Amino acid sequence: MKKWFICLVVMLFAIYQVHATHIVGGQLFITENPNSAFNYNIGLTMYFDALNGNPGAEDPTVNIYVFRKRDNTAIGWLEAPKIERKMVSYANPTCGISTLQTYMITYSATVRLITTDFDDPQGYYMVWDRCCRNGTITNIKAPGDAGSLFYLEFPPLIKNNANFKNSSPVFPALKGDYACVNNPFFFDFGGTDADGDSLSYKLITPMQGFSDKTNPSIPGRGSSNYPRLQWIDGISEANIIPGPQPLKVNSKTGMLSVTPGSVGLYVFAVQVDEYRKGVKIGSLTRDFQLKVVDCPKSDPPKLLFKPKGKNTYYTENEIITIKKDDPNCFEVIVTDPTINQLVKVNGRAVNNTKNYFSLLPAQFTTTISNDTLKFEVCLEECFVTYDNRPIKIELIAEDESCPIPLTDTLNIYIRRENSTNNAPAVSTSLGSDYVHVTAGTPVKFIVYGKDPDKDNLTLSGSGRNFNMTDMGMTFATASAPANVQQNFTWTPPCNAKKGDTLTVDFKVEDMRCEGNPMPVSKPVYFIVDQSPNNPPVVSTSLPMPEVTYVLGSGNGITFDVLGADPDTNSISLSAAGHGFSLSDAGMIFENKSGVKTVTSPYSWNPDCSMMEGEAEKEFLIDFISLDKSCAAASDTTTVKVILKDNGEQPFPEFPNVITPNGDGKNDCFVFSELPQDQCDDRFKDMTIFNRWGKQIYYSKIRPNDWCPDNISGGYYYFVVQYTKRSYKGGLTVLK
Template sequence: MKKRFIWSIILLFFFFQAKATHIVGGQLFITENKDSYYNYNIGLTMYFDALNGNPGAEDPAVVIYVFRKRDNAAVGWLEAPKIERKSVTYANPLCGISTLQTYQITYSSTLRLNPTDFNDPQGYYMVWDRCCRNGTITNIKNPGDAGSLFYLEFPPLFKNNANFKNSSPLFPTINGDYACVNSPFFFDFGGKDADGDSLVYSLITPMQGYSDKTNPSIPARGSSAYPRLDWIDGITVDNVIPGPDPLKVNRATGMLTVTPGSVGLYVFAVQVDEYRKGAKIGTVTRDFQLKVVDCPKMDPPKLLYKPKGKTTWYNENEIITVKKDDPNCFEVIVTDPTINQMIRVNGLVVNNSKNYFTILPAQFRTTVANDTLKFEVCLEDCFVTYDNRPIRIDLIAEDESCPFPLTDTLSIYIKRESAGNNAPKVTTSLAADYVHVTAGVPVTFTVFGKDPDKDKLALSGRGRDFNMTDLGMTFAATSGTENVQQNFTWTPPCQAKKGDTLTVDFKLEDMRCEGNPMPVSKPVFFIVDESPNNPPAVKTSLDIPEITYLIGGPEAILFDVIGTDPDTNRISLVAAGRGFDLSALGMIFEGKTGVKSVTSPYSWSPECTLLAGEAEQTFLVDFITQDKSCAAASDTTTVRIILKDNEEQPFPEFPNVITPNADSKNDCFVFQELPDDKCDDQFKDVTIYNRWGKQVFYSNIRPNDWCPTDISGGYYYYLIQYTKRSYKGGLTILK
């Protein structure tokens, strides 16, 4: 496949000079090829008059041009080859007419588009401009000289610093049907969007473009206002196809409706706007033609039903009761005024997912005018009604009228008793159906289902006038055979007010007849009572809530904090410093949550820097417990921590003689009574010298004792130093 996309516009020589005098309609498309190197598919779907079209005008390829929307600057062009041609079919193939035959021709090519090359916020558009339209069009001037311009807008492929992925809507193949004068006509012109975007439809005047008979295939131009077709006098976009009910389009579905007033060939266009999250991101125009002919007068079939024992035909306001011993089948009549007409009958159940009935026979052929034919509707065992709710059967008869079959619908409402299927039973583990609840207090019970016939069961729950999930109720639907059970749990939220009564219906369905289950239900009523709430309390393991701590002490500050609550609510326990951050000062305390009671330890080893040069500092720590009830309550206890520096202590009187002879008497020089450190006067070291000034002992760590067993007797000197002061003395060692 030949692929080209040139990023500066190149004027082409006119490859295709044959005049396409019979373009019926079509639209452009751009679709993303997910996870493919050739990430986009661009092309054209065109409808071509197969009877009157010039075969030479069927192009082997089309050239699609791309422009930037902001300033209509040319971005490039793509040559897309023809990949498919097929005949357009009719909704009823037997209704084809000799003057109407259309081809659907598809042109397409895959290519690689770099998203960052298409990042203009206002997006881009592509066009195909070609002449000429079908020369027999009724509602425009000079139709054989009028060109066709197909138009498609697409968003930037790179938006908000990310790839913006999007495909244009996809449309099914159009049927080649025709409309009849003064008869309602419906035409599905809607599509689907692969990205889930919303589509909005509106009728517009078709675009003509700049091509003409002389230049039928010129390179397209960028424009913010392409030329439009000229309607004949009396025609506007509001009555493109005039008549008792002019052509209209449903904005949400794309369904076209019209009751035309005269024969002809009418061109029209629908603009399809694409929205994502409320913002318009794309547009595509779709052109087509509708032929209106003078059809022979046809009358629809007629369905009639006379209930057993009645002398008049069935009225759709009646309800037919079928008892379990009554026959399963009843007779319905269909008539049609037309001779040799095939009549087909089908039916469906409106308010069940399965029909559970048959129609025999399902089709007839009339042999005389106003022929009367009979068929039977036979109810199956699973055609049963519950809770006094009748089942509605719609019987539909259709004939072979053109262009669409004419129909008649007969709706019959039937109540039929069950035979042979016993009802299941639903119960709960509750003592009663009324449950008193309070906010914050969990409620749990089990729901049981049982079927005496051992059929398959489905169990579910539903709140009356409220969504169970919105209120935090948990009850998952479940299924089983013969027996089934499921747990219900709920913690009533704070918005549950005293005096409220909430009802949950637990539904059990007998699934013997899929699509028409037998339901039974059990309600449970939740009565909301006032929620009592006793406040929580907090305390510490201290005798009194005050601690005086001398900095430099050997022990850290340690105690436990206990939060309690007499209720079953969850409680939290936290700490806060008054005017300071606990962790920044080295305090250790972990906040906790729990039920009834929580405990967390507090510890702190203060340092001298916390005094900031003062003799003492006071720190207040608040310990707070709070419950999680609807009427939240709290309690606080405060611990006062006073930090002080040690008082200055004098040096002790040291002995001047020691006798290290291992008799455990006066063997050591004892340092244990050295003054305690202060923040600004701390122990530095101790040194001992002999009488010649030689160092015999040194320690910069506060020693316990010095027991000189390996030193000779004599006279020694010692020096004890603190930050601000020192102490000297002499010592005699006797051995």
């Protein structure tokens, strides 16, 4: 959206200076265009008074202004052209009145919004500000000079470095209906959300804005508190349309209802809030007005039913029983006091997904006052009740009263016996319906369903007062014609206490009648017994639970850890150091699990860093075998590992004469017996000098021997240095 500056939009004042009382209502919208370079539609739906509105006030374009909510800073504006104009229809087109005609006009434009330009966490809002409202409005002061401001909040387009996609709610075209004095009236003001967000509705005072009769079309201004209309004395949000039942809105559906007390033209507004995961992300206002007229008195139709063998009419606390040999049809009466009135009758089965009944005939026109029609309700084969559960038939008679049809509803509860369909059977591979189970021990069996008529069957299971999945039971729903079966498996968990009885109902349904299946159930009772449990044991491959290791004396410490359980339960092996972490110390041991037995090796190749300057150090390691059954028994063995430095060793007595003549005898000065390194006293280097002090040999690597075959005979000196001590000596070379 292009940035705007006030100098650019001041010129717009001169474009639409015509003012008239024409605005009936409307709302703004913003919808996402996925997979398009122009990623959003922004626009306005406006309702225009087709009778009293000045045609010059029907703008060819509208200017919609966008602001940042945090500080009301202007972000940009959009000029949206008119794309559609159509007459608003009535719920019943024959009920139109000459004083009420409305156009629905839609303005819209596609734009490219850069998401990074709309990243403020508090979001944004857009407005359209225009004068003037319908001058004959009853419930506000100075209606002809009252402006209309439509308002819409939307969230940032980017959150947590990701695009935040959202569209404002969508609303169907409103009807141009009117209400009648002292008659209930219902008006659907609800919408839907493409993102699946939830919507909440509440009545508010409509916004006035900053436009007026002198300045009917002005640039939008940012504000946190826009001016609102002024109600006349005695009117508030609690009785915007006063009467026996003042105007109210269902907060969840947006359905408006009112029983008005006097004629007039009443303006109102509904705020629609948009929530995602319980957090409010958007809001908009919808304005409209409702005309209340003094209608001719009209009475609704009346439905009556007299059950067979009864002298009184049916009341809705009765259940009608129809036996299998009784007629399939029964008679219902509908009457209407108005002459030349078309009356239609519709019906549905409330607690069935299919009706399985018909109405003959379904409508008639009255020719005299209180004319009466007798029609039949005919039940089909699949209209059958099971387990004494009646089916509720809802019959609705509707006439052609204005502005909306008047109705009467009759609910008939019917229990009808089955006549031709044989019941299926359900069984199990168990020898009894009572199964004794033990915590941790698997239970398996097969459930069967069978139908003598070879109808399609569905087999399912359900826990009484518990969820099978939550309890760890596995039993998937299965379907097949004539015969069906499914496996049941369960390992009773630890919370299945001794003495508990859990009941699972296995149900097979005959699906011949879709929407009204015939069910047959069989319970299986699981009785939880005491779970015997012997503790596991843990041991090592060491001859005794203690290991002494001299640093540098070998390849480290290794042994195996073994866990075993006499009950063949699932067990686990783990290890823990006393005051230290095995992994931080460089010890290698993998926690493992298995059934009955499990083995895991231990290894450690320690170095001097573990000694912390001491000559000897102890480490205690617990090896734990845990029985993972419900009793959770365990066993622990502790291994002591003792680390020692190799101790101070004296320098050996070196020979003072060598004869490097190649005879293989005393040819070399042997250093293999130099002391072994300690943690705090290590070999550093070795140097040999001639008698004049010149260095003829040097090594930082511990040597095995020195064989001087390329030097002359004479007297030589050598120095062996360690971290804390050194050794000096003389050597004669004879050749």
